[in-house]
Amino acid sequence: MTDSDITGAPAGALDGIRVVDLTRILAGPFCTLLLADMGADVIKVEPPAGDPVRGQGAMVEGYSWYFAQFNRNKKSVVLDLYTDEGKADLTRLLETADVVVENYRPGVFAKMGFSAERLAEINPRLICASVNGYGSSGPYVDRPAFDFIAQAMSGFMAVNGDPDGPPSRAAPPISDLIAGLYCAFGVVSALQARHTTGRGQQVESSLTGGLISMMAYLSAEYFATGANPTRTGNNHPIVAPYGLFQAADGEIAVAPSNDTFVERFLRVLGLEGLLREPDFADNAKRMANRDALNARINAVTREKPVDHWIDAINKAGCPAGRVMGLDEVFTDPQVLAQEMVIQSEREGRTPIRMTGFPVKLSQTPAALRQPPPELGEHTEQIITFVRNATKSH
Amino acid sequence: MTDSDITGAPAGALDGIRVVDLTRILAGPFCTLLLADMGADVIKVEPPAGDPVRGQGAMVEGYSWYFAQFNRNKKSVVLDLYTDEGKADLTRLLETADVVVENYRPGVFAKMGFSAERLAEINPRLICASVNGYGSSGPYVDRPAFDFIAQAMSGFMAVNGDPDGPPSRAAPPISDLIAGLYCAFGVVSALQARHTTGRGQQVESSLTGGLISMMAYLSAEYFATGANPTRTGNNHPIVAPYGLFQAADGEIAVAPSNDTFVERFLRVLGLEGLLREPDFADNAKRMANRDALNARINAVTREKPVDHWIDAINKAGCPAGRVMGLDEVFTDPQVLAQEMVIQSEREGRTPIRMTGFPVKLSQTPAALRQPPPELGEHTEQIITFVRNATKSH
Known part of the structure; x- marks a missing residue:
């Protein structure tokens, strides 16, 4: 099923790894994007209304290029996980998968019938990854999360900006993206562990935890001295000119x-x-x-x-x-030489421009293998396949 | 040699993976830190004067806590790579390794005698990873790189800050850290590929490429509309109140x-x-x-x-x-519950406080396995071992 979709693209590092992707918006989809770019077969499970990002950002010919950037190389399957049939189909998908990634609030996936124990029953080799706001335990576990809040609560905002001005956020949703990247790193590490243990495990990253880990010498200085770093704007705190x-x-x-x-x-x-x-x-x-x-x-x-x-x-x-x-x-000769602008071609449509691949592998490179999917484009193909596969058990 | 150093720590996801680490300062050491935290046996090769970070930041009892944060879980071996003996020892280390990571300027490692071809001769299963400023080809390949410049040249600085103010950097060296994290993701992906291909390959990430990939909807909007996003400070560009x-x-x-x-x-x-x-x-x-x-x-x-x-x-x-x-x-109950502050104990010294692990794995967790090393602490043990191993060939 996988190979026939890939025409002319080189082998990927994660070829043969199947990922069931239950994520929406940003941190989770960025994690599965990184896995998909590396060659994993990512099946994006969407509710009937689709990932909300399909309706966000500037549209070209009715298609969100923001959605396209984060969902290239994935397949889209629509399942209604509020129904028994949807849950049964998801169970069948999980039986055939190596990895499931979700970014529900902690506890929600278990309430839907997919606790860690149940997932291990369905498929003991399954790696179960979660991206969330604050981690899956602790006093803030039930709080809703959002990038801006993670920037505030990680200490990141407090060190950015001018000494006389307010704490300042970074404009890109940096905590979502870092958490997604950490989760992808965790998933691939768990794949490596599975070669030894034969079993899957749970993998987790959070928006605040990820950004805290990036405080670098600012946190080291705080631990060593007990003093909060001050904001220095664009000036280096201890070097001039700069x-x-x-x-x-x-x-x-x-x-x-x-x-x-x-x-x-x-x-x-x-x-x-x-x-x-x-x-x-x-x-x-x-x-x-x-x-x-x-x-x-x-x-x-x-x-x-x-x-x-x-x-x-x-x-x-x-x-x-x-x-x-x-x-x-995006017109800089170095950026173009590094292929950091790529185009996803799609019959009858303006090619979609998007950013390229930030990790270069010489033998199994990241590549465009699939255009970003229409909502439910692969439902019939994939769901029919797993239903038949289950029957033949 | 590895197992005897690990006392009481759980098995790691990357147990049994040996990494030769030729990096210094920040982006490269962050990559190898992530691999070491996951259980890889990271051998940090330092010049006789040591990684410059050993002398940077606040010192406690003569030890840099900034160095400690980035180099826990690693071993330190001193080699003078300007000498033939040093190069011979490095060659022996590479014969026994799964991964080598370097953050020289592109071309420098080849000039030292370790081109991609030579590395493949020494060890065809070796994964050769590089973190650099702009990528290893293109017009800026020879430029010196630095986080502040990558923030400027990636478009990141231009979108941060108040509409009436200047473009603004983030205070943490975010481009170094993101490039290091991408490189770690690339290395583990290449390990997965090696299970299929039986061979190593080259892996690369860059400060500018990594940060460009994090422009998210800002880049998508630019591609779709052709208009540069404006700076909006802490305000959301299209939502109020916020x-x-x-x-x-x-x-x-x-x-x-x-x-x-x-x-x-x-x-x-x-x-x-x-x-x-x-x-x-x-x-x-x-x-x-x-x-x-x-x-x-x-x-x-x-x-x-x-x-x-x-x-x-x-x-x-x-x-x-x-x-x-x-x-x-670092006193917040959620941050403490998530163990994002940890202590590296060391006999006769104040325990070193540092940030914890941003990726949680349930069965093969990241853990403190080794305190940050003294310069050359493991030279004799490791170099004697590889010299003897070579003799017995």
């Missing part, structure tokens, strides 16, 4: 993370003499006089365009880049 | 993502009558009159403390949370 500078036609981001890089940067500007002035002689002094330092630098950088500076500063070995809007990102 | 509100003793984050949630939220405040006023009757009107709406809401929320509102709004089924500093995060 940040955004003004070129003739826009801004440049420059990140000289230590004295060697600072000297390389200032040399490009013809400002290496600054390092012999008492106010700027070492990092501590440059931090204390950051405004004056930045003014001296901006006076030079303003004279020439962004392209000139980016090229010259990088050639000198100091990290620098343009602050890009998405229009620049 | 964001931070003032309680008597702090701020609360509230995310009512559609009309149902808006009504639940306003009902808690006794403000459901607002929905019958012409200025606030639907989402479009509430967006147009957001300042007036927020003022009406803040007038009520200011009357009671954060705890009251968080509890009441969640009970009504609308996502809400406290904006937490790290001091609140």
